[in-house]
Amino acid sequence: MTDPSAPAAVSWRELLSPEHAGVAIVLAVGVLVGAINIYLASSLLPTAVAEIGGAGFYAWNMTVYLVAMVIATMLVSRFLARWGDVGAYLLGFGVFLVGSLACALSPVMPVLLAGRGIQGLGAGLLSGLAFAAVRSALPRRLWTRANALMSAMYGVGNFVGPALGGLFAQFGGWRLAFVSMAVIAALCGLLVPRVLPRGDRGDVRAPVPVVSLLLVTAAAAAVSVAGVLSGAAAIAAGIAVALLLVAVFVAHERRSELRVFPRPTYRPGSPLKWLYLTLALLAFGVAVESFLPLFGQRLGGLAPAVAGFFGAAISLGWSATQLVSSSAVKERTIGRLRMLGPLLLALGFLVQGLLQRQDAPLWLVLVWVPVLFIAGAGVGLAYPHLSVAVMSSTQDPGEGERAAAAIATVTSLSIAFGTAVAGALVNLGGSSMLDAARYMLFGFAIICAFGAVTARAASSTGSPASAGRPGS
Template structure:
C-alpha cells in the first residue's frame, strides 16, 4: 500500500466511522486560536492595571500574531515529523502551556513571552485545521470541512471580544486564560481517539516502496521563515506606531520584505508554499491572493467599536457585539455556501464574495454620520452582515481550490496549511493599513471612519479581479466549462 493510499483509506474510514470527533478537534483548534486574537485586547486594560507595563500594551497583539504566522508556516514540517496525531498533541500542548503561563504571569514581560508561546500553538493548530482535512475527511466533504474551519475565524472574532469583555467586567482576566487552557486540554485529550494515524514522513519511504527508511521530512525553510517573520513584525509594529508617515513606512517595509519573500521562494528549493504557487499559469497564487484580500476586510472589526462609540454613542459592550456583525455574517453564510456544487456556481461565488464584501464596506462608509440616530445604527447591522456574507460565500470554495491544487499529498498539505498563513498575515496587514487610514482623519472621527471603510472596500474589491484570474486558470473549472 502506498502512502497516498494509506492516507486516503484511513482518513475516509475514520471519517465514515464518526465525523463529529475529528471535526470537534479540527474546528476546536482553529477556534481557540481565533478567539485569542482579540480576547487579550479586551483583557489588557485590566491586566495592565494589575501588572503594570503600559508601554508594552500594543506588543501583546504583535507578539501573538508574529508567532502565529511563523507556526502556520511550519505546519508541514510538524506533520511530516510526527504525523497527524503527534502534531495535534504538540499544538494543543503548546497552546495550553502558553495559556496557563498567561494566567499565572507575575509581570508584563512574562505575559508577553507567554503570549508568544500561546500564539505559536494557535498558529500550529490553525494550520493543522486545514492541512489535516485531507486525511481526516473523504474528498466529498472537503468543502464542508473547510467551510467549518474558516467559519471558526468568524466565530472566534465574535466570541473573543465578548468573552474578554465579560471577564474584564468581572475583574478576572487571569481566569479567562485559564478557561482557554482547559478548553484546549479537553480538545487535546480527544486527539488520539478520533484522528486517523497518518504515519510521519520518516516512514513514508518504506510505505512507498523505497526499500529502506528514508527521511522524507522537509527541512526548515529558514530564509523564507526569517523574511515572513520580519514582514509580519513590520506590519504589526506599523499598526502601533504613532504618526501616519511612520505607519506608512512600516507598511512599506513589510511590502518590500514580502516581495523579497516571493523572490526567495521562486528561486529556492526550500519553500513555505507549494511549488505550484510560483508556476506560470497556476491558479494557486490567485487563490491565495483572493483569500488574503477577503481577510483584509476583517480588519474593519478592530475599529468598528471605536466608530460605534464615538459616532453613535453606543456602550462599549454593545459596540463590541455590533462590530462582530461581519464575522457573524461570515460564519452563517458558509453553512449554505459550502453545499453549493457545480463549476459555474462555484466560479460565480468566488467572484461575488469579494464584490459583496467591498459593497458592504462601501455602503457602511456612506452611512457614517456625526451623532448617528438610533434608526441608522439599526441599518448598520444588516449592512455589515451582508459584508461578512461576502467572505462566507467565497472562502470555502477558495480553500478547497488550494487544497486540491496538487495531487501530491505532501504538497497538498502544504497548500492547505498556507490558507491559515495567508489569513493570519492578511488580517495583521489589513489592521495596520486601517491604522494608517484612521490617522488620516486627524481629529475628525467621521473622516477616520470613512477613510478606513472606503480604503478596505477598495482592497477587497481587488479580490474580484484575482478571483476571476483564479477561475480562468483553475484546471478543474476549465474542464467544467468545456
C-alpha cells in the same frame, strides 16, 4: 483517506455523524481557540495592567501573538512529516496549553507577553493543522463542509473573544480566562488520539526553509509594529517595509528549492497564486472590525458593550453565510461565488462609508448592522470554496499538505496587514472621527474589490488540480 469521487451534494448531517463528528470537533476547536485569543487579551489587558503593570507594553500583546502565529503556520508541513496528524496536534494543543498557563500565572507584563508568544505558536500550529489534516482525516466529499466549519470558527472567535474577555474582566478574573483556554486545550488533547488518524509521515530530515521563514517573520513583525505606531507617515513606512519584505520573499521562493508555499504557486499557468491572493483580500477586509466599535461609540453614541457586538456583525455574516454557501457543488456556481464574495465585501464597505454620520440617529445606526452583516457574507460566500480549491491544487500528498497549511499563513498575515492599513487610514482622518471612518471604509472597499479580479484570474487559468500535476 481521500476519496476522489465527490457526490453531487453532502449534508451537514454526514460531517457531524458519529463517524466524523470527533474529527470535526478537534479541527474546528483548534481553529477556534486561536481565533478567540487574537482579541481575548485586548479585553483583559486593562484589568491585567492594573494588577501587574506594564502599560508601556500594552499594544504589543497582539503583535507578539500574531507574529508567533504566522511563524508556526509556516512550519506545519514539517511537524506533520515528523510526527503525523496525532503527534502534531498533541504538540499544538500542548504548546497552546503551556502558553495559556504562562499568561494566567504571569507576575509581570514581560512574562505575559512571553506567554502570548507561546500561545501564538500553538494557535498558529493548530490553525494550519486544521486545513492540512482535512486531507487525511476526512473523505474528499466532506472537504467543503469541513472547510466551511473551520473558517467559520474565525468569525465565531472574533465575536466570542472580546465578549468572553470582557465578561472575565468585568468580574476581575482575567487569569481565569487564560485558565479556561488551557482547560479547553487539555480536553481536546485527550480527544485527539481517539478520533484522528495517525497520518502519513514524510521525510523528517527535510530542511527548514530558513530564509523564507525569516523574511515572512520580518514582514509580519514590520506590519504588526506598524499597526501600533502613531502617525500615518510612520504606519505607512512600516507597511512599505513589510511589502518590500514580502516581495523579496516571493522572489526568493520562486528560485529556491526550500519553500513555504507549494511548487505550483510559482508555476506559470497555475491558479494557486490567484487563489491565495483572493483569500488574502477576503481576510484583509475582516480587519476593519478592530475599529468598528470605536465608530459605533463616537459616531453612533453606543455604549461600549453594545458597540463591541456591533463590531462583530462582519464575523457573524461570514460565519452564517458560509455554512449555507458550502452546499454549492456545481463548478459554474462555485466560480461565481468566488467572484461575488469580494464584490459583496467591497460593496458593504462602500455603503457603510456612505451611511456614516456624526451623531447618527438610532434608526441609521440600526441600518449599519445588516450592511456589515452583508459585507461579512461576502467572505462566507467565497472562503470555503477557495480553501477547497487550494487543497485540491496538487495530487502530491506532501505538496497538498503544504498548500492547505498555507491557508492559515495567508489568513493570519492578511489580518495583520489589514489591521495596520486600517490604522493608517483612520489616522488620515485626524481629529475628525467621521473622516477617519470614511477613509477606512472607502479605502477597504477599493482594496477588497481587487479580490474579484484575482478570483477571475484563478478561474481563467484552469483547474488547480491539473496545474499541480507533475509535468503540467
